[in-house]
Amino acid sequence: MKGQRFLLAFAALMVALPLLPSPEYWITLANYIGLYTLVALGLVLLTGIGGMTSFGQAAFVGLGAYATAWLGARYGLSPWLGLLAGWCITAVAAYGIGSITMRLSGHYLPLGTIAWGLSLFYLFGNVDFLGKYDGMTGIAPIGIAGLRLDTGRKMYWLIWLAVATAMIGLHNLLYSRPGRAMRALKGGAGMAEAMGVDTAAVRIQVFVIAALLASTSGWLYAHLQRAVNPTPFGLNAGIEYLFMAVVGGVGSVWGALLGAGLLTLMKDYLQSLLPRLLGGSGNYEVIVFGILIVFLLQRARDGLWPLVMRLAHRRGGRLPVAQSPGLAPGAAATPQDGLSHREKPLHGTRLLAVEGARKQFGGLVAVNDISFDLRAGEIVGLIGPNGAGKSTMFNLMTGVLPASGGSIHFGSDAGAQRIDRLPARAIVRLGIARTFQHVRLLPQMTVLENTALGGHLRRRHGAQPGRLASLAGAVLRLNGAEEAALLQAAHVQLQRVGLGELLYAPAGSLALGQQRLLEVARALCCDPVLLLLDEPAAGLRYQEKQALAALLQRLRGDGMSILIVEHDMDFVMQLADRLVVMEFGSKIAEGLPAQIQANPAVLEAYLGGIDE
Ligand code: ADP
Ligand code: MG
Numbered sequence: 001m002k003g004q005r006f007l008l009a010f011a012a013l014m015v016a017l018p019l020l021p022s023p024e025y026w027i028t029l030a031n032y033i034g035l036y037t038l039v040a041l042g043l044v045l046l047t048g049i050g051g052m053t054s055f056g057q058a059a060f061v062g063l064g065a066y067a068t069a070w071l072g073a074r075y076g077l078s079p080w081l082g083l084l085a086g087w088c089i090t091a092v093a094a095y096g097i098g099s100i101t102m103r104l105s106g107h108y109l110p111l112g113t114i115a116w117g118l119s120l121f122y123l124f125g126n127v128d129f130l131g132k133y134d135g136m137t138g139i140a141p142i143g144i145a146g147l148r149l150d151t152g153r154k155m156y157w158l159i160w161l162a163v164a165t166a167m168i169g170l171h172n173l174l175y176s177r178p179g180r181a182m183r184a185l186k187g188g189a190g191m192a193e194a195m196g197v198d199t200a201a202v203r204i205q206v207f208v209i210a211a212l213l214a215s216t217s218g219w220l221y222a223h224l225q226r227a228v229n230p231t232p233f234g235l236n237a238g239i240e241y242l243f244m245a246v247v248g249g250v251g252s253v254w255g256a257l258l259g260a261g262l263l264t265l266m267k268d269y270l271q272s273l274l275p276r277l278l279g280g281s282g283n284y285e286v287i288v289f290g291i292l293i294v295f296l297l298q299r300a301r302d303g304l305w306p307l308v309m310r311l312a313h314r315r316g317g318r319l320p321v322a323q324s325p326g327l328a329p330g331a332a333a334t335p336q337d338g339l340s341h342r343e344k345p346l347h348g349t350r351l352l353a354v355e356g357a358r359k360q361f362g363g364l365v366a367v368n369d370i371s372f373d374l375r376a377g378e379i380v381g382l383i384g385p386n387g388a389g390k391s392t393m394f395n396l397m398t399g400v401l402p403a404s405g406g407s408i409h410f411g412s413d414a415g416a417q418r419i420d421r422l423p424a425r426a427i428v429r430l431g432i433a434r435t436f437q438h439v440r441l442l443p444q445m446t447v448l449e450n451t452a453l454g455g456h457l458r459r460r461h462g463a464q465p466g467r468l469a470s471l472a473g474a475v476l477r478l479n480g481a482e483e484a485a486l487l488q489a490a491h492v493q494l495q496r497v498g499l500g501e502l503l504y505a506p507a508g509s510l511a512l513g514q515q516r517l518l519e520v521a522r523a524l525c526c527d528p529v530l531l532l533l534d535e536p537a538a539g540l541r542y543q544e545k546q547a548l549a550a551l552l553q554r555l556r557g558d559g560m561s562i563l564i565v566e567h568d569m570d571f572v573m574q575l576a577d578r579l580v581v582m583e584f585g586s587k588i589a590e591g592l593p594a595q596i597q598a599n600p601a602v603l604e605a606y607l608g609g610i611d612e
Helices: 002-016 024-049 057-075 079-101 108-126 152-174 177-183 185-194 199-225 235-248 253-278 285-299 305-314 390-397 424-430 447-453 467-475 480-497 512-525 542-557 569-575 593-597 600-607
Strands: 142-144 147-149 350-361 364-375 379-383 405-410 432-434 530-534 561-565 578-583 586-591
Touching (some): 024 057, 024 152, 024 177, 024 185, 024 199, 024 235, 024 253, 057 079, 057 199, 057 235, 079 108, 079 142, 142 152, 152 177, 152 199, 152 253, 152 467, 177 185, 177 199, 177 447, 177 467, 177 480, 185 199, 185 424, 199 467, 235 285, 253 285, 350 390, 350 561, 364 405, 379 390, 379 569, 390 561, 424 432, 447 480, 447 512, 480 512, 512 542, 542 561, 542 569, 578 593, 578 600, 586 593
Parallel strands (some): 379 578, 432 530, 530 561
Antiparallel strands (some): 142 147, 350 364, 350 405
């Protein structure tokens, strides 16, 4: 409570700052902190959420600044049109640059950002109509409803309004369907693809949004300074922006504010202190920043914001719990979640046909010309010793790995479609959902949100908004109905697998057995007709296994088809209608559980002692 009152008083003071007899110098510093925060917010999204490092954000600040400066000087356009034009130019440039550089991996991406950061800088400095290295002056002030924002004191509110809007919008975005896909980029891209997320497209979205934030900062800067030149948009500035985001903490929108504030104040202080200490002039503060970064990377990799939160926590404040909005408290578990549902195919029709599927890793034949069928409403067990090729078979069926030969068709008889050449996200769209043998969750995200990621492709009846509309709806929080439906659907599946009490726990805090159940719930949230489960019962306790078996039987009763890899023989024998047995990549048997249990080749394979 005390902390909240303090924060409120602080916020009120900040709003009133320009009205108080505050020194001009404070206002200037505060304005710069605001401008830098906007850029750092983009980096929180790009680096902290998307896992991509950019040294080139300053160039986008420059695009925003130069666009409005040039249109104002040349055509006398209003600053507001300059803002729109800056956004358009930045979006097009970022889309183009992003389409090329976002494909780069490892160290090539940061190097790529340095390259375009430098090229835009030299472009500003060498183009005649942009004033070359002298830049442009005499930029008009922004006017709002007859009010001319011609002093720093008046610009203060507009700058901080932009910062507040960006922070709220970004927060809204991150806790939404498209935002969850963005949060999966770092450390969960392969899994997200299996849930239907087009990660390459999401990466570019993130890149464009970060660039737009930088461009907005540039627009404000141009009308605050009333002049532009290339210097503040060079590589040095790009590095400083990255410093700010990393120092503050790229994991949180507050980290951007903290980092921008801290570095701006420190830089200002050091710039007056160091030359006096060391004599002569020079950018000595850069050395201190360098040392600070090294120290931080050693001691606090996630930046300072998490440390601040821990301190506040120790002082008795509560950590804010990131709860997704939209879930009505105590929402009942009904399947009437308002989302589209797939019709289950007619019981007994052929749903999956694997013909001569083959996968070679160099000389190793992991899957050796395997053929089998699966019919609608059937549970088929795929068993075999460790290393037999079961998971590889799953990866061929789900588009994670390309097959070296053979074909896989999916769909009831007449409408069967070849799937072994489709990417993972196209296969889940057809109604095949999977779990992973090595659990792939987003440990920081709540159980509920992890599950909701499975519903990424599902829409409310009739609703087909495009990507842009989806993003805008999330930022403006117009997506309430969609979010509620999606979280409701996730909630229903979590209750089904027995995790209904753990909705807001971070997935990483769950026991391994519960994490496997969470994977099952996420797969169910895809609304599949075929469920591929890779060792779902490993690590589960006896009761949990019984509950899982009961759930799978109920699902089969509802018309679900299931292919399951499982090591627990009692579990799989009681559950499966039919079994396919693999050893060293080849199929050695197929039949009813009783036949398999009596099959000499199978007994040999299992008693051979390769497996557990
Ligand atoms: P299972 O799931 O039946 O235990 P896997 O499908 O995981 O078996 O592995 C089958 C064989 O293929 C193993 O020998 C494994 O080492 C090999 N293998 C699996 N994935 C790869 C890969 N990406 N690259 C090379 N070898 C692989
Ligand atoms: Mg396996």
